[in-house]
Amino acid sequence: MEPLDDLVLITRRAGSRNKEKRVVNPFDLPNDVVDEAVYRRAVDHLRTHGVVLPRFAELVSPVAVDPSVDPDAADPRNLFRVHWYNDPATVAGRMVPAHVELPKALTGVDARILVMLGENFPIIHAHKVLAAYACLAPRLASGAFDPAHQRAVWPSTGNYCRGGVAISRILGCRGIAVLPEGMSAERFRWLEEWVTDPADIIRTYGSESNVKEIYDACAELERQPDTMIFNQFSEFPNYLGHYEVTGQAAGALFEAYREENADLKLAAFVAATGSAGTLAAGDRLKEDYDAKIAVMEPIECPTLLYNGFGEHNIQGIGDKHVPLIHNVTNTDIAVGVSDEGTDDLYLLFNSGAGRQYLAERRKVDQATIKGIAGFGLSGIGNMLAAIKVAKRLKLGPDDVIVTVATDSAALYESERDDRLKTRFGGSFDMVDAGEAFGRHILGGDSDHLVEMMTRDRDRMFNLGYYTWVEQQGISVEDFERRRPQSFWRGLREKLPGFDALIDKINHDTGLKRAA
Template identity: 30%
Template sequence: MRVAYSLLDLIGGTPIVLLGNVAKGLQGEVWAKCEFMNPSGSVKDRIALYMIRDAERRGLIKPGMKLLIPTTGNTGIAFASIGAYLGYKVVIVIPEEMSSERILTLKALGAEIMYTPGGESDALKSLEYARRISMENPGEYYVFDQWSDEANVSAHYETTGCEIIKQIGLDIDAFTAGVGTGGTLIGVAKKLKEVNPKIKIYGVEPSECPTISQGLWGTHEIEGIGDGFTPEIIERYKYLIDGWILVSSSEAITTARRIACMEGLFVGISSGANVSAALRLVRDQNLRKVVTILPDYGSRYFSTKLVK
């Protein structure tokens, strides 16, 4: 058992679990990284810590500056959590239609909240609003753009990808993950393909909002992915992606419920999307071992269709 001397020591090092029940009857295996076990409850703890430390090293955060975070939820919670520990004032810019659990968690962590119109597909409005606030108040805020920040990629290249290799080796056929910022998919892809170029990488988008793969926009209910525009991270690293898998909101919700009822893991809707994609790869492409991510826990979704 590891000993943690601070919140920061709790970030990363998450278990990976074989989802044997939901994949029962298939010839291959689906393995899932339990990112909901990070201290703020999601995979985003990794990138928040890396992005803050990178900005500190480069002298971008001046004394007294507030951290301004455009987000659809989990990244904001991660920044609020780590910011509270490090002594930063955190201001969150978030679409007004995100789940109430996210908003209440942000408030509990002491974050100030600014709202923008829309839901998950409208993340660009939050980013643009944050940039405008920063420009209108020079020196008061530092804006963290998670959709372009290379530290986002580095977090998963240096930690998540390495952990997967250490835990289950290189005998992996494919890795798949939903794309919000693209950081998880690309960071892990860089590491996996570096050590085994034969591993295939598949991004996951909501079928209602396949902006990256098909250039189409629409509303959906898979909080955490499908932000409604193509992130700069994806533009920079699209050569690492072997294909795209589209999952509907209803399929993601159904699969998340199956994971809860069959595996005993109450995970969020984006976890359902990821596992849906992984199961499809095993079933349709006869792959032997597919790895994916369980980004967050289901307790952030009590007000959504996941439990209604």
């Protein structure tokens, strides 16, 4: 099937009126202005709101934003903070992303595990704001999305919809958050403060495992003429943004450590399933350093591992489907982590008794204790997955694993209180801390882990058919296009075109870069 160059126009009935609506085929990525009238309105809208869009290249190699600009404000200048170098660290004299290196005293393995911190991204304190910007910028700059007249719909299991609402607020357009009702109370409190209208928060049934219910809600919204769905699970710019921005940030972090020790090897990149956007950084690291790519998922809902289903509490990871943008046939390892572990370790890392145990009994340094206290649930899950990978591959002190903590612990305080009450009777002491550490870190082996061969990759890839072809209407031909690596290499060639479109719209607004 030959790829189309332009977005597809279809006609739908809205009420008693016929409305022509631009519906996006996710495979049709813009390389030019697709609607001149919409483009002109977007230019006027951005000019009115003082918005200059950063190019993807400017998020890879960022420049400083005026420090007086509040990073949590709906200020257009904060778009230039959508990168990994806010509050950077220094290694071997190089500026690198903020991160925590996990010592053997904590992990029990020799491999060096580096956890990049998403909490320093602006406004939402999670790196999903990068995915939201990456999905919106090409459509906005190509005249496919009209910020003056359309509502942006952000389907999510928690952080992506917050990022989308934040970007929408900056642009002066309405953003609609679609997320499961079972997500943490902190997410909903944030959304209530940021949406234009309380009705713009749509709570769907269930938890992060109930992704189909999110899709069903979006299908209803898509029938309305003034909405556009930015589905992170099928938006290839989500993949491209992480491939380019997160991948190069992780590579720069490894290079700095290798500057201090030339024998270091980047053994693996670990990321949770989620929308599979972050996993794209692994594709970059595999190309540049021959690193293995490991995908983490909850064993309570082991979709990739066992074609399984279920419910879990590692929030922010959508399950029971395989994202369209997951380059499954390039993935090397699938590893399961229990939410029993992430919940218990969240308490361990964020309680007085837990921190005392780590310091006194495990001899973990205070800087590490402070760093891991900031991990959200999926970050702890990625840490546990990295430890499992290190054990299975028998990695040594010259092997490096890079992973991410998507968001901060502040999003889960209500979950911590609930876990403390239901699991530990309201009290978490040194004995509980020792049991949690022993069970989930020292006692955790490399079970529920598959080193993927061709048959495993094909099985996991094929599982996506039921979501994308049978439920979401993707053609079999388009679905199959994603199987060979030539498709993904061709996809990456779109990035310079995206930056060219962004340059053009910035030029036409006549505004200078926000600084």
